[in-house]
Amino acid sequence: MPRETWKLEMTDTQSPPTLDDVARVARVSTATVSRCINDPQMVTEPTRERVDAAIKALGYTPNFAARFMAAKRTFTIGAIIPTMENAIFARGLQAFQEGLHDRGYTLLVSSSAYKAETEEEQIRTLVARGADGLLLIGHDRSQAIYDYLDRQRVPVLVAWTYDETARAPSIGFDNRAAMRALAEKVIAMGHRRIAMISGASRQNDRARMRIAGVRDAMAAHGLDPASLIPVEVPYGVKEGAAAFVDLMGAAEKPSIVFCGNDVLAVGALRGARQLGLHVPDDVSITGFDDLELAQVVSPELTTVHVPHRKMGMMAAEELVGMIEEKRQGVSQNLDANVVQRASVGVVSSDG
């Protein structure tokens, strides 16, 4: 077998081309190739052409890990959301990604299934992979993981909630105030027998704040906040339906069921249908988030509109700012307004 052929085959069988290969083919140094890629105007026109040709010819792609090791930058942002199963975080995340893309960053997403330990694991994974910054949902997590992030010097921005007292900067809205506003409107319509279906409130400040918001409204109307015992179930249509059916089986049936989010509310709506109950004549239901879903079901859901896209865009801007200007993040409190639709009715007769 001729040597030429053998050599060719070897080449063919080997690993992807490296900077060295490109340099050799283009007859320049590796530094020049690197400059062609990262800062083309540092290089003369003819050499750049030679290098580009070599890159094309070899089908070269820079090795990311090597790049990261040498330069300590990845232009990657990590986001960890509690779930991808429903659309709660999708629209905001989409806007976030667009904002990052405009600024030259790539977004990598993981979902933690609402589990704190999974989230920690994923934070570490993303950081170890060189994420230049992280977007997390809500403030509830261990001190240890915040310490870790500090030590690794990875900027973190929290979204979907706003809390100026928290350790990390946040871009979001006041879950408690928003839910309170919704609840006050509903209570003003005469509702007194109040129930609530919530997601698990442990490790989830959004859920807790929304519960607190309902209680605030109750207190403001002279009702006993402690009398509200939310049913906690995983966020899901099925779960919401089951919880609703349970609730309506109680001795004293509620006239209003506040739901921690639209998904639970849609479940409640379905539960009502199963029981042959009419919404809002027999019972009222509210959601939170104003997902597309809220206007698809009938009756359409009274809910709280969350500024998903705005939040995502602002988060992208702020997080990139934190990274590039090496500064602390600035928290932002966005508006989340009540949207009244058909799922809540006025209580006519009783109290």
Added chain:
Amino acid sequence: MPRETWKLEMTDTQSPPTLDDVARVARVSTATVSRCINDPQMVTEPTRERVDAAIKALGYTPNFAARFMAAKRTFTIGAIIPTMENAIFARGLQAFQEGLHDRGYTLLVSSSAYKAETEEEQIRTLVARGADGLLLIGHDRSQAIYDYLDRQRVPVLVAWTYDETARAPSIGFDNRAAMRALAEKVIAMGHRRIAMISGASRQNDRARMRIAGVRDAMAAHGLDPASLIPVEVPYGVKEGAAAFVDLMGAAEKPSIVFCGNDVLAVGALRGARQLGLHVPDDVSITGFDDLELAQVVSPELTTVHVPHRKMGMMAAEELVGMIEEKRQGVSQNLDANVVQRASVGVVSSDG
């Protein structure tokens, strides 16, 4: 200023601890530390304890890029889905992630917004980041990118479709046959005036196959397949509603509107409500995917049930197998069955 203090401050201000730091503190070589992490039983009990203590004390996390460079493995899988905005891919992806996690892999997700060029960019990003394998949706993409993947020796598995003739192995279902089965049932119920709302069919084999499926059914019932001109709109509730309203404004109103997926169908349902049309008495509507959504709307959607979780689990198993056994992937054709619900009615009078 005493030297001690200064030194401490320096240490405090520096970058995250490295293997070297751990080795120094534990008074062993870097090799031993590495072994403690990657293959603990190679190391003696007492030394391991010392090393573990040092790791804890320093809060050490291995640098992923360095690891990747040295070992060429990342235990990371990348997935690129067309959208996260709705739940179409969520359930399957969740199952995929669980399957990977069980096998010691991490999933990183990107979304391409149904754009081929974005997808290519993300494929390159994920590969450069050392993804050990990739999960992609559908077969439609450029030859160039498949060549690139070959050259980089990154195993690829395609999901959400099945096509044994395609270049990449796929785990999914036969979109064309499934849609045909649905359409045949519907046509057998007397429907003759047929319309369809589809997502963009360019660069989307699933969309094309579903259209072809409807045409197959038409041909089988003696109708002219060419007479079906699908309206193509982006996948979205709003878009589906608008398309539906358009369709019903035509001279010859359809009695059945096939939709490319459940999201479009839900949109169509909403369009019908806007027009004051009753489904299925005035017009029938079908979806595809059997999302949770399909049972939430009323009337509940007649659709095709896609085995999301099964597909995700099998994909995880197969892709990890391809990676670890360095073998070609084996395609699997799963069942996708028609689910008859209330959104399709029998045509009584006309033809």
Added chain:
DNA sequence: AAAGTCACTGTAAGCGCTTACATTAATAAT
């Protein structure tokens, strides 16, 4: 007691890049 085993541990060579610094060539200034 000398040689052979074996179980740990250490040494050091990369992995593919970026970049500070050195070198060279070309142009401008004297």
Added chain:
DNA sequence: ATTATTAATGTAAGCGCTTACAGTGACTTT
């Protein structure tokens, strides 16, 4: 023509790991 200045390129030192290979003792084995 000679030197200073500048622009383009090259040289080589890491970045933080893994791992082949080379010790180093403590035991066996004969």
